[in-house]
Amino acid sequence: MILLVGIIGGLSAQTIKMVKDIHPSSASYPRDLTAYRSGLFPYISYQVFFAAADNSHGRELWITDGTEGGTRMVKDINPDGSSNPSYPTLVPNLLLSGSLYFSADDGVHERELWISNGTEASTRMVYDNGWSGGSNPGNLTAFNGKLIFAADWNILGREIAITDGTTSGSKLIEDINPGTNSSNPSYLKLVNGKVWFSADDGIDGAELWVTDGTEANTNMIKNINTHTSGEKGSNPRNFTEYNGKVYFSADDGSYGTQLYVSDGTTAGTQMVKRIGPSSGSYPEDLMVYNGLLYFSALESTGNQVMFRTNGTTAGTEVFPAKQESEKGYNRPIIIYNNRLYFWMRTETSGVEFWSTDGTEEGTRMLRDINPGTGSSSPGYWGIAIMDDLLYFAAINDDQQNSQVWVTDGSTSGTKMIMPDIAPLGMPLYHNREFLVWGGNLYFSASYTPELTELWKINGATSGIEELPCIDPEFTFWPNPARGELQINCSHPVTIRILDLTGRALIEKTLLQSGTLSLGGLSPGVYFISDTGNKTVRKLVVE
Secondary structure (H helix, E strand, O other): OOOEEEOOOOOOOEEEOEOOOOOOOOOOOOEEEEEEEEOOOOOOEEEEEEEEEOOOOOEEEEEEOOOOOOOEEEEOOOOOOOOOOEEEEEEOOOOOOOEEEEEEEOOOOOEEEEEEOOOOOOOEEOOOOOOOOOOOOEEEEEEOOEEEEEEEOHHHOEEEEEEOOOOOOOEEEEOOOOOOOOOOOEEEEEEOOEEEEEEEOOOOOEEEEEEOOOOOOOEEEEOOOOOOOOOOOOOOEEEEEEOOEEEEEEEOOOOOEEEEEEOOOOOOEEEEEOOOOOOEOOOEEEEEEOOEEEEEEEOOOOOEEEEEEOOOOOOOEEOOOOOOHHHOEOEEEEEEOOEEEEEEEEOOOEEEEEEEOOOOOOEEEOOOOOOOOOOOOOOOOOEEEEOOEEEEEEEOOOOOOEEEEEEOOOOOOOEEOOOOOOHHHOOOEEEEEEEEEOOEEEEEEEOOHHHOEEEEEEOOOOEEEEOOOOOOOOEEEOOOEOOEEEEEOOOOEEEEEEOOOOOEEEEEEEOOOEEEEOOOOOOEEEEEEEOOOOOEEEEEEO
């Protein structure tokens, strides 16, 4: 285990350690982080599912509890390649542990629905539809202990289905578009106890539908786009609950895509207000804050700004009023410490984090993270709240590489987690996906683009730990080391030992595996790399 300690402004000491090297010669590229809790109190285990690849297997399902011994591949689903697990969705049970459903290709049945409880024995295909090309499950949505999803259902086309995790309990809910044609259920969202979605019955195009998992209660709420010429369907999406109703975006064929509201009845489904250009305002990023619904949409000039509404025509307005719409790319992002954080672009600062208490005078920029007219686009790659702090990824230079930042809501308390102390002055690049679970913040990051791995920030100490790295130009041992290192390489490589500023202290070219003397190095933390920085690792000298 390697430790690197440093002080970051007002934050506590940062502890960096590699927990496990998953892919020693490349990168594991962890994706689709999903929280999972198993066991009963007081013996509860907080784990994280993710997809990754090591140097012996393709891209498969992995799980970690944040320790080296607890980071492992769940199952080699496709022994001859990659199963590429996708759309992971946890369906809780009465004990709050539940099962993970996901789409995977075992190399035999093509892409089908799978289930796992974190062990190899429990990881299995739910059903085989027997159809060439697989069922290609998507839009996986947890519903009352079951899973509702879209799938290619044999000769019936792509329709909406439900499963309890067993083969016999997997069935079509309704053949919405009868016969071999597909209804293509999309944008499934559980709202107010039912699953809302878009589907095409073959007559009206993609319209607003709802289901409770039974055929009897699966129906179209309203044919919003009634035009008989041109493209059919209103293509509803972005379903969000507000004041007991469902708000969403849809296109009636006359005014473009606008904000709509529905109480679940035909009569109670209507446009909230026509805004934006004639082609539509395209509302998205719907978020409830302080009794109002905030969203981003196009104003009349065609620029994106932030709106808010109380559900009425008169109560729908641009907020804040003084948005520089000519540069507009403004949208709500997250609620933190009773304030709404949102993107706003200005002529002088680009796209940065702003926050508001819902008043004009209480609206302010957090910090110009990417100084000048450049944009930091905070939170685009990942954002989460842990221990009363807001963590997010943002760009702070012209290299368009995002780093991990943290804020307490003040300008002075907004700091980059990792300073530029990595090899050759490289910061810790974040790639995507923040997940807070079990007192830790997990995310995907790297010192170089080729070394993307799973990391975590410990909530108790604000420490950062590197989880598995999954393929290298060379390997070395021991670590910690005294006197010399054993280097294993399959081809000539130039090895360098760097201090924390990136300065090379030792450099040696090895034509084959051999030893590297550490003579002259004081005890402490260093980095070891090849000249092309394809492999960069932390090294402790005792």
